[in-house]
Amino acid sequence: MFNALVLDRAADTLTASVRALDDDALPEGDVLVAVLYSSLNYKDALAVTGKGKIIRGAFPFVPGIDLVGRVEASTASAFAPGDRVILTGGGLGERTWGGYSQRQRVGAEWLVSLPQAMTPLRAMEMGTAGFTAMLAVMALEEHGITPDRGDVVVTGASGGVGSIAVALLARLGYTVVASTGSEDAHGYLRDLGATRIVHRDELGQGPARPLDSARWSGAVDTVGGETLAAVLSTLGRHGCVAACGNAGGHHLNTTVFPFILRGVNLLGIDSNTAPLPRRRQAWKRLALDLPKPAADLILSGIIHLDQVPAMSEEILKGGVRGRIVVDVNS
Numbered sequence: 217m218f219n220a221l222v223l224d225r226a227a228d229t230l231t232a233s234v235r236a237l238d239d240d241a242l243p244e245g246d247v248l249v250a251v252l253y254s255s256l257n258y259k260d261a262l263a264v265t266g267k268g269k270i271i272r273g274a275f276p277f278v279p280g281i282d283l284v285g286r287v288e289a290s291t292a293s294a295f296a297p298g299d300r301v302i303l304t305g306g307g308l309g310e311r312t313w314g315g316y317s318q319r320q321r322v323g324a325e326w327l328v329s330l331p332q333a334m335t336p337l338r339a340m341e342m343g344t345a346g347f348t349a350m351l352a353v354m355a356l357e358e359h360g361i362t363p364d365r366g367d368v369v370v371t372g373a374s375g376g377v378g379s380i381a382v383a384l385l386a387r388l389g390y391t392v393v394a395s396t397g398s399e400d401a402h403g404y405l406r407d408l409g410a411t412r413i414v415h416r417d418e419l420g421q422g423p424a425r426p427l428d429s430a431r432w433s434g435a436v437d438t439v440g441g442e443t444l445a446a447v448l449s450t451l452g453r454h455g456c457v458a459a460c461g462n463a464g465g466h467h468l469n470t471t472v473f474p475f476i477l478r479g480v481n482l483l484g485i486d487s488n489t490a491p492l493p494r495r496r497q498a499w500k501r502l503a504l505d506l507p508k509p510a511a512d513l514i515l516s517g518i519i520h521l522d523q524v525p526a527m528s529e530e531i532l533k534g535g536v537r538g539r540i541v542v543d544v545n546s
């Protein structure tokens with residue numbers, strides 16, 4: 217028997233409780249994993265509280281969009297018992313049972329080997345948030361946004377994706393402007409490498425005009441809505457924004473002018489469906505590009521399975537900085 221956080225839905229009420237299960241309860245899958253850690257993302261918080269329609273599978277359901285663990289058994293030729301593996305997204309914790317469990321059976325198609333240079337704890341400190349931040353940075357690089365082209369702004373900077381994006385970009389030599397609504401996060405963001413801090417309201421009111429003075433060459437946007445519209449209107453010539461979140465809204469009210477008069481690029485980031493070669497590349501880079509002191513700062517706490525529901529409420533209130541790891545075995 218092993219423990220898992222199980223969600224049940226009766227009528228319109230969702231309940232979460234830690235329960236003992238056995239392997240027979242697990243879904244079909246090529247690889248049986250002894251899970252070491254999972255993590256708590258914004259999307260997990262929406263799933264666990266029922267405040268977002270994240271779960272597409274039947275109830276009872278085990279959530280958790282990330283896991284790292286050791287392979288116990290595998291029918292997939294790419295993995296053997298003892299291998300250490302990471303799984304983020306790919307429907308985990310949304311369509312299929314997820315990482316809030318001491319054991320899980322998963323499909324091999326989204327599995328990545330844990331890089332040599334990364335501990336299991338560090339992998340879940342990164343989780344989907346770090347993977348997404350890395351994909352966003354790679355997208356900017358591939359579209360020619362080099363450090364010498366000017367400032368890069370990160371919105372929702374004190375959150376999981378934002379914190380890791382700030383640290384990665386600073387490490388890679390960019391001048392990073394952190395946009396945050398958290399007054400008490402300024403020191404933290406400077407410690408991660410931000411050169412300047414702007415208040416989230418500067419961008420959160422939306423564009424002052426369709427094309428405004430150019431302020432940045434690139435952006436990682438985790439907020440969406442009016443913030444993304446304002447970023448688009450203030451990007452310089454041939455600037456790029458990697459759009460990866462909607463913490464502030466999912467509508468986008470913009471004009472074509474940034475695109476047709478400045479050649480601005482709107483780059484979409486979807487970590488969930490990133491293909492396997494891209495996953496391997498991003499995890500390898502995460503293991504190498506994130507400096508240890510920054511990574512240590514980003515870990516804001518390690519919680520147990522039974523603390524996930526309460527901490528999910530905190531995340532949705534915006535009261536959590538950096539990343540929360542879930543130690544499923546403590």
Ligand SMILES: NC(=O)c1ccc[n+]([C@@H]2O[C@H](COP(=O)([O-])OP(=O)(O)OC[C@H]3O[C@@H](n4cnc5c(N)ncnc54)[C@H](OP(=O)(O)O)[C@@H]3O)[C@@H](O)[C@H]2O)c1
Nearest residue numbers: 258348372373374375376377396397398461462463464487
């Ligand atoms: N595309 C993908 O594949 C992908 C992957 C992971 C996450 N995401 C999305 O990216 C976003 C961030 O995820 P996360 O895990 O980093 O979440 P998080 O840790 O909760 O961070 C979100 C941050 O956004 C800011 N924020 C929160 N509410 C806001 C509001 N109403 N208006 C403006 N800013 C607000 C806050 O930063 P400050 O206090 O610093 O302002 C907060 O810390 C979420 O929308 C998530 O769904 C997308």
